[in-house]
Amino acid sequence: MKKIFTIILLFTSFFSFSQSRDKGTIELSPVIGYSQSMVFIFTSEPVGGINIGSNVDYYFNENWSFRSGLFYQTMGSKEVKFLIFSDEYSEKLKYLTIPLAINWHFGSNKNWNLNYGVSGGFLLDAKAKSEDGITIDTKDISNSFQFGINAGIGYKLTLTENIGLVFDVSQFIGFTDTNKEKSRKNFYTSFNFGGVFKL
Known part of the structure; x- marks a missing residue:
């Protein structure tokens, strides 16, 4: 039992190793994830998609960094209904998104991060499906750019001084139609x- 406890302690210590980040440090974080999007919070059903891309953090000190990156994201809505009037359709909008955010690193080993900022998205493709299953291209009536605020929280599991794993949740609220x-x-x-x- 004592040997098992020692092994667990060593294993835990290894993964809680602190990554020191000085001014000028750059971190690259490629991620993939599952997303859900809707166009009205209370009157639409979400459409699922894939979020793929990478964050880049430039550190000012061990607590603060500037975060940007590039992401391929699917947005839109599976079904839209507004009060007693029905406007049912499913819509998928695909964007190339660039976030700009301030990232706060906290916790005893600075493994947690909380970020907040703005994002701009460039429309790549837009498709809508009507109730009867007909799919149409809606890029001509969709705005080619969207702007909004983004926020996220994440946890970094340290493997070595230069390599780790990250788990995070990010959100975006659009300001433009x-x-x-x-x-x-x-x-x-x-x-x-x-x-x-760490680069």
Whole structure:
């Protein structure tokens, strides 16, 4: 029993190893995750998709970094209903998104992070499906750019001084309409997993 306890203690100590990050340190964090998006919080059903891309952190000190990156994201909504009026359709909007955020690293080993900022997304593709199953291209009536706020929280599991694993949740709330004809804004959440590499 004593040997098992010693092994567990050594194993835990190994993975709680602190990664020191000085001013000028750059971290690359490629991630992949599952996302859900809707266009109205209370009157639409979410559409699922894949979030794939990478964050880049530039450290000012061990507590603060500037975060940007590049992501391929699927947004839209599975079904939309507004009060007693029904406007049922499913819509998938695919964006190339660039976040800009301040990232706070906290906890005894600075393994936790909390970030907040803005994002801009460039529309790559837009498709809608009607109640009868007909799919149409809606890129012409969709806005080519969206802007909004983003926030997230994550945990970094340290493997070595330069390598780790990351688990995080990120959210986006759109300020701009996705559609030129109707007022619709994206609400987006993704659950991600990936690696962390000190450059």
